[in-house]
Amino acid sequence: MKLHIDEVSKSYQKGKIKALDGIELELTPGVYGLLGPNGAGKSTLINLLVGNLKADRGTISYNDVDITKLGRQYREVLGYMPQQQQLYDDFTGTRFLWYMAAMKGLSRKQAQASITTLLNVVNLQEHAHKRLSSYSGGMKQRILIAQALLNDPAILILDEPTAGLDPKERINIRNFIATIALNKIVLVATHVVTDIECIAKEVILLKKGKLIMKDEPTHLLKSMEGHVFEVNVTDSEAINKLQEKYRISNISNDSRGIWARVVSDQAPEGYQVQEARPNLEDLYLYHFD
Numbered sequence: 001m002k003l004h005i006d007e008v009s010k011s012y013q014k015g016k017i018k019a020l021d022g023i024e025l026e027l028t029p030g031v032y033g034l035l036g037p038n039g040a041g042k043s044t045l046i047n048l049l050v051g052n053l054k055a056d057r058g059t060i061s062y063n064d065v066d067i068t069k070l071g072r073q074y075r076e077v078l079g080y081m082p083q084q085q086q087l088y089d090d091f092t093g094t095r096f097l098w099y100m101a102a103m104k105g106l107s108r109k110q111a112q113a114s115i116t117t118l119l120n121v122v123n124l125q126e127h128a129h130k131r132l133s134s135y136s137g138g139m140k141q142r143i144l145i146a147q148a149l150l151n152d153p154a155i156l157i158l159d160e161p162t163a164g165l166d167p168k169e170r171i172n173i174r175n176f177i178a179t180i181a182l183n184k185i186v187l188v189a190t191h192v193v194t195d196i197e198c199i200a201k202e203v204i205l206l207k208k209g210k211l212i213m214k215d216e217p218t219h220l221l222k223s224m225e226g227h228v229f230e231v232n233v234t235d236s237e238a239i240n241k242l243q244e245k246y247r248i249s250n251i252s253n254d255s256r257g258i259w260a261r262v263v264s265d266q267a268p269e270g271y272q273v274q275e276a277r278p279n280l281e282d283l284y285l286y287h288f289d
């Protein structure tokens, strides 16, 4: 199973705004983290993948067939969770899933089976008959993931699945995504690097419409070795001075003193410095600050 994005470009406003420029990607089962700052082109890529937009150049193919030619057959293997949307607040969880199942053209029998299973999977069975207006942010995210899974899709696209969640709910959703991704292509667009750090097979970095990196997290982190330093500082004035010259990804104050985490090509001079083990947040800062 594979999804191939072949030299895809997309502009808006008659070519004035180039949102994606020659994107080349091949996706196979597993979780892919799609990272990039605002305006990088993530939503445009997602809209192309779910068929809401058409590419100006290039093709997207599923198992070697152009998705625009597959049409309905493609939609049948696709699950999409858009960014937190206006939910039907008066609907109960169950009614919402029945409604979405009907929109996707599932038979009554299929819908019944999927809805019962999914309410269990997303741990909402006890709340199934409550109105969506009474759901917490995490419950809303989970019911949105459930609707994306109704047709047991081979390709699952999740746009900011953990937006607005507290850390516990975020961990739950992250673990849940990891478990369902074993036999699916799962693309997770996010600003929250820690959401995908542990579960992504590969991380895709987009910047100003261009693909700047696509690799396994361990490889990406290796590429950052020698670029992250912990710098001992005495007070806030020293931090400000350091910040004028360097990108600081974190400041910690512990029994060893105050340490600023610096992302830089060279170790800051004139300080007590030790090399640190890079994480994806450092990588993000390195490329996008």
Ligand SMILES: Nc1ncnc2c1ncn2[C@@H]1O[C@H](COP(=O)(O)OP(=O)(O)OP(=O)(O)O)[C@@H](O)[C@H]1O
Residues within 6 Å of the ligand: 012, 013, 017, 018, 019, 036, 037, 038, 039, 040, 041, 042, 043, 044, 045
């Ligand atoms: N409908 C549109 N008309 C004109 N320009 C657009 C449109 N949609 C997006 N753009 C522009 O295309 C570029 C890419 O936008 P896109 O929304 O794909 O980025 P993004 O990475 O999803 O950003 P965000 O994280 O803010 O959602 C940006 O410069 C944006 O302003």
